[in-house]
Amino acid sequence: MPILAIAATARELSAALGVCPERLPEQPQGAVAPFTAYGRELLVCVSGLGVINAGLALGAALTRDDVEGVVCLGVAGSFDLSVHPLGCVRLVDREVWPEYGLLATGWCSADATALGFALGQVHRPEGEAGPDAVVWDRVVWDVSANLTRLGLCLGPWATAKSLTVSGVTADAERAGLLGARHQAGLENMEGFALAYGCAVSGVPFVELRAVSNAVGARPPVSWDLPGALESLGLAAQRLFETGCGTGGGN
Helix, strand or coil: CCCEEEEEHHHHHHHHHCCCHHCCCCCCCCEEEEEEEEEEEEEEECCCCHHHHHHHHHHHCCCCCCCCCCEEEEEECCCCCCCCCCCEEEEEEEEEECCECCCCCCCCCCEHHHHHCEEEEEECCCCCCCCCCCCCCCECCCCCHHHHCCCCCCCCCCCEEEEEECCCCHHHHHHHHHHHHHHCCCCCCCHHHHHHHHHHHCCCCEEEEEEEECCCHHHHHHCCCCHHHHHHHHHHHHHCCCCCCCCCCC
């Protein structure tokens, strides 16, 4: 069965798949189409920006019975350029949605458990011991296991924790507060919705991000989107290589 390759924008998806945007299938936002890239038969989707668009697109895609797994491909901001520099590529291993929960004036993010209502439960895979996981504001997954299940390459990339936001962080003060509270490496706008949807559905999920900017900075300062897109394409080619094995790297 094919893997679903999903990105927020056509620019990110085309860069990841190594083609110009005009080569992508003509389809509405959120629609799924077959596409061949790097010798693999894939399904591709441009979700649109944000958690709502990402959740809607994924939900529609998972009504199909031929989706083996989901790979999110895109760019992200870095909370610390000394750790996650411009142009670097990271495999995300956990997503946090800091906007879900009880939110008071002056708080940099919400307190999910204080609200008293969890988002839901993620069932353990069949045969795996342990209780179901209650999801409040975060989803964690085993990157290596999911890559192996999907026959993808681990590559030389470090892992990172990412925050998913609806409102992009626009100044250094908020970036510092969010980064310190959540000990996060990256910021994006879709990852949590995709990770949560896959976890609830029992579908393997992989998230590959290239750093395009410093969180809290506005272009052109501390931004390199063209460089990030180039890095994303090179990394995606490595990710989808066939016959490479899933040996580790940093």
